[in-house]
Amino acid sequence: MPRLILIRHGQSQWNLENRFTGWWDVDVTEQGAAEARAAGALLKMRGILPTVAFTSLQTRAIKTLHLVLEDVGRLWVPEYKSWKLNERHYGGLTGLDKAETAALHGEDQVKIWRRSFDVPPPPLAPGSEFDLASDPRYAGIPVPATESLKDTIARVLPYYESAIAPVLAAGETVIVSAHGNSLRALVKHLSGISDAEISSLEIPTGQPLIYELADDLAVNDRYYLAER
Numbered sequence: 001m002p003r004l005i006l007i008r009h010g011q012s013q014w015n016l017e018n019r020f021t022g023w024w025d026v027d028v029t030e031q032g033a034a035e036a037r038a039a040g041a042l043l044k045m046r047g048i049l050p051t052v053a054f055t056s057l058q059t060r061a062i063k064t065l066h067l068v069l070e071d072v073g074r075l076w077v078p079e080y081k082s083w084k085l086n087e088r089h090y091g092g093l094t095g096l097d098k099a100e101t102a103a104l105h106g107e108d109q110v111k112i113w114r115r116s117f118d119v120p121p122p123p124l125a126p127g128s129e130f131d132l133a134s135d136p137r138y139a140g141i142p143v144p145a146t147e148s149l150k151d152t153i154a155r156v157l158p159y160y161e162s163a164i165a166p167v168l169a170a171g172e173t174v175i176v177s178a179h180g181n182s183l184r185a186l187v188k189h190l191s192g193i194s195d196a197e198i199s200s201l202e203i204p205t206g207q208p209l210i211y212e213l214a215d216d217l218a219v220n221d222r223y224y225l226a227e228r
């Protein structure tokens, strides 16, 4: 039977510093690496062993995936990376401290930027230190200036349908190591969460979220592995 394992990267350095990260590339902290190893140990203990892996082009998600796969003895499985699984782009908020931003713009405005469905943060200013136009991993890719969750869904969902769903339909156990908002996009679709309800869905770092699927990829069950 198809099975989907979703895991948000372990705590990142900018999660620790409470900074908006988005497409900026930061590493996991020691705690984040420990979260990933613990996730791998739990998957191994429960006998949930990935057979195909997907991740973004961002270090925190890639490293989390590799730490998990190492702990389950599956670094050898096929692995696919795509920018379409990147975190939502936080635009002009990239690098800012979330608390300082709330003090400057108000808690309500920051909550809208962080959790609304279709309101993007202000765009990244041209020439910003967080401009990724010259990053070789994005050569030929339309790097956004900012993204709402709706924008993120518009790139994550087609990738799920075209790249991930066919692998699941073949009966594989797929692990996707990604980010808070690119996974919220996926969970919104898989669990039929409304545009209004999605604002309250939070995905913790380093916790395997399991989807048990039917052969037609209908969702039979969804649970955090640590809670079952």
Ligand SMILES: O=C(O)[C@H](O)COP(=O)(O)O
Pocket: 019, 020, 021, 022, 023, 087, 090, 114, 179, 180, 181
């Ligand atoms: O990109 C970030 O800052 C975090 O990974 C997710 O941020 P959020 O929880 O504010 O959406």
